[in-house]
Amino acid sequence: MNDDLILLGHGSGGVLSHKLLSDLIIPALSGTPLSGQDDAAVLNIDAGRIAFTTDSYVVDPIFFPGGNIGSLAVNGTVNDLAMVGATPLYVSCGLIIEEGFSRKELSAIVTSMRQAADLAGVRIVTGDTKVVPRGKADRIFINTAGIGAFVTGQPLSGANAKLGDKVIVSGTIGDHGIAVMAAREGLSLATEIQSDCAALNGLVNEMLAMAGDSLRVLRDPTRGGVATTIKEIAVQSAVTITLDEAALPVDPAVRGVCSILGLDPLYVANEGKLLAVVAPAAAEALLERMRQHPLGKNSAIIGEVATAGVGKVQMKTAVGGVRSVEMLAGEQLPRIC
Amino acid sequence: MKYQDEYRNRELVQGLAAHLENLVAGYAGTMTFMEVCGTHTMSIYQYGLRGLLPAQVRLISGPGCPVCVTPNSYLDKAIACCRIPGVVVATFGDMLRVPGTSSSLMEERAKGADVRIVYSPLDAVKLAATNPQLKVVFLGVGFETTAPTIAGSILAARQQGLGNFFVLAAHKTMPVPMAALASDPELAISGFICPAHVSTIIGADAYQPLARDYQRPCVITGFEPADVLQGVAMLAAQVVAGESRVEIQYSRAVKPQGNPKARAILDEVFAPCDAEWRGLGMIPGSGLAIREEFASFDAERMLPLTPELSREPTGCRCGDVLKGKITPFDCPLFEQTCTPEAPVGACMVSTEGTCAAAYKYGR
Numbered sequence: 168m169n170d171d172l173i174l175l176g177h178g179s180g181g182v183l184s185h186k187l188l189s190d191l192i193i194p195a196l197s198g199t200p201l202s203g204q205d206d207a208a209v210l211n212i213d214a215g216r217i218a219f220t221t222d223s224y225v226v227d228p229i230f231f232p233g234g235n236i237g238s239l240a241v242n243g244t245v246n247d248l249a250m251v252g253a254t255p256l257y258v259s260c261g262l263i264i265e266e267g268f269s270r271k272e273l274s275a276i277v278t279s280m281r282q283a284a285d286l287a288g289v290r291i292v293t294g295d296t297k298v299v300p301r302g303k304a305d306r307i308f309i310n311t312a313g314i315g316a317f318v319t320g321q322p323l324s325g326a327n328a329k330l331g332d333k334v335i336v337s338g339t340i341g342d343h344g345i346a347v348m349a350a351r352e353g354l355s356l357a358t359e360i361q362s363d364c365a366a367l368n369g370l371v372n373e374m375l376a377m378a379g380d381s382l383r384v385l386r387d388p389t390r391g392g393v394a395t396t397i398k399e400i401a402v403q404s405a406v407t408i409t410l411d412e413a414a415l416p417v418d419p420a421v422r423g424v425c426s427i428l429g430l431d432p433l434y435v436a437n438e439g440k441l442l443a444v445v446a447p448a449a450a451e452a453l454l455e456r457m458r459q460h461p462l463g464k465n466s467a468i469i470g471e472v473a474t475a476g477v478g479k480v481q482m483k484t485a486v487g488g489v490r491s492v493e494m495l496a497g498e499q500l501p502r503i504c
Numbered sequence: 505m506k507y508q509d510e511y512r513n514r515e516l517v518q519g520l521a522a523h524l525e526n527l528v529a530g531y532a533g534t535m536t537f538m539e540v541c542g543t544h545t546m547s548i549y550q551y552g553l554r555g556l557l558p559a560q561v562r563l564i565s566g567p568g569c570p571v572c573v574t575p576n577s578y579l580d581k582a583i584a585c586c587r588i589p590g591v592v593v594a595t596f597g598d599m600l601r602v603p604g605t606s607s608s609l610m611e612e613r614a615k616g617a618d619v620r621i622v623y624s625p626l627d628a629v630k631l632a633a634t635n636p637q638l639k640v641v642f643l644g645v646g647f648e649t650t651a652p653t654i655a656g657s658i659l660a661a662r663q664q665g666l667g668n669f670f671v672l673a674a675h676k677t678m679p680v681p682m683a684a685l686a687s688d689p690e691l692a693i694s695g696f697i698c699p700a701h702v703s704t705i706i707g708a709d710a711y712q713p714l715a716r717d718y719q720r721p722c723v724i725t726g727f728e729p730a731d732v733l734q735g736v737a738m739l740a741a742q743v744v745a746g747e748s749r750v751e752i753q754y755s756r757a758v759k760p761q762g763n764p765k766a767r768a769i770l771d772e773v774f775a776p777c778d779a780e781w782r783g784l785g786m787i788p789g790s791g792l793a794i795r796e797e798f799a800s801f802d803a804e805r806m807l808p809l810t811p812e813l814s815r816e817p818t819g820c821r822c823g824d825v826l827k828g829k830i831t832p833f834d835c836p837l838f839e840q841t842c843t844p845e846a847p848v849g850a851c852m853v854s855t856e857g858t859c860a861a862a863y864k865y866g867r
Binding site for chain 1: 552555
């Protein structure tokens, strides 16, 4: 028997399953008093109101510059909780593994899940492992769910943007999407573009402490990119948002790759960036605080809520023109020439 | 970024807009310039350049997106290819969503066909070399810009002795349809913003007949906003002076004689042929067919293709959009039944299509 590979038996619920859990997964992921093997984790949450989210991760390739599917799964769920203003506490982990997957890679993935959880200050408290026959999954899929508590304050919502509010992005856009695409397609780039995959709850804590109720909306612009997320906010809040193209932070390498492939960085995915809509009086001070945080050092005010009503997004182009910004339709596909 | 940032400079662009305004200040009529390159169309929308033009200057979009001008009959052949067991269709990404008569490559992939996105025709050659049990068909769509690389892939496949690499060719060439548009009495095109990438291959001299025989000013223009505005100003200056010449704005990349090496490869592998253009119909001598010597790499000759009977979608006015007779907003399907999520016509499919650009940036 090849000990290096995951076999169907590892998902059978029998001896092999138990050995995989006790030898590899539980030591990597948990190792805390909460890691008993009962049917459910029993959690202490001191809050009258909790946030609860789930997401599935099917990224290809599973390892990319700046992260892997494991760190992505933890950070993604932590960020979903942080974006409503909740303090992320507990995360679950469901692994769907294709028969024949490398045990070494599985170990690397769960280890980075643990590291990401520790960095974010959350605990992985429950999980599930299934092994499916070869060809029935693309190497490994991960589902994570998360619970967060509202220690102080009210939940944030995309519907809170008001006339005059400023829109802030926490750093350069499109890094994750281009890093993954370059790794997937084997594009040889002069500089390696790193994914921005990171947990944003630390940054959010500081933002909430600084701006309080002046912070109206937080969203992480993942799939669909900044354009789609801002359009969603505009629609949810029934406002028109005007973006300033010249103010949008884009890494020159990302801009170059986008230019070659005919992609718009405004529509490329991010995994460690957030968009904030904030009352105008608090905007500059919040921006300064964000720039002092390692995950917010390239923060910029990129636009404002121009008018109430409608649900439109417009862009003042860098050269002085105006165009509209819509949601991503389908997926961005590289062009012919 | 060098060769990019300096052409996106706000002061420069605003200065060019003011220069253009002065140029046409005393001009009584309207001048209509057509861009025949999808990347120009995108640039014009993306930077909101129409808003910077004086009232006398109008820009319309022509048949410059290779995906858009590819007729349903070609898509139906590509779909027939991917339905043959053991055949892999390799293509640039933007062909995936283009609807054929009753399906698309994306739909076929969802049903189980082996359709793969590649970034270069040489990737498709590599795919064939590493999978000798498969037949790899590369979709050869594009203008003179992409055609040399596809010709190069056929030469590479021959050199490697590959018997399982094929090209389904539908290449088109540019100055010929421009002449057709210039002679269309329904269109009042004052001049052409000539394509940039295509011109790096064919050179500025290729447009001389348009300027000479059809009295249409031609300016080969780069893609950055300052390039486009300067190109428009050069065209406007010719119109105001009553002249028609070929000028090169994009002199950092385009030479009068083009790229002789790329043209030689083109001539070696391809021969001129009549070609069907979506919306424009059959235009004699406007396509490139694989030469007889390379017949063994021609998917149409080597594979048993049985495409369905093609028809263009009802009510679709892509043809009129591609000729610049109407804007996307004039088409009754635009935003209604035809959207980027569910495109009816090809102008909405390609990221460089006029309707997709208008939908994304112009509403």
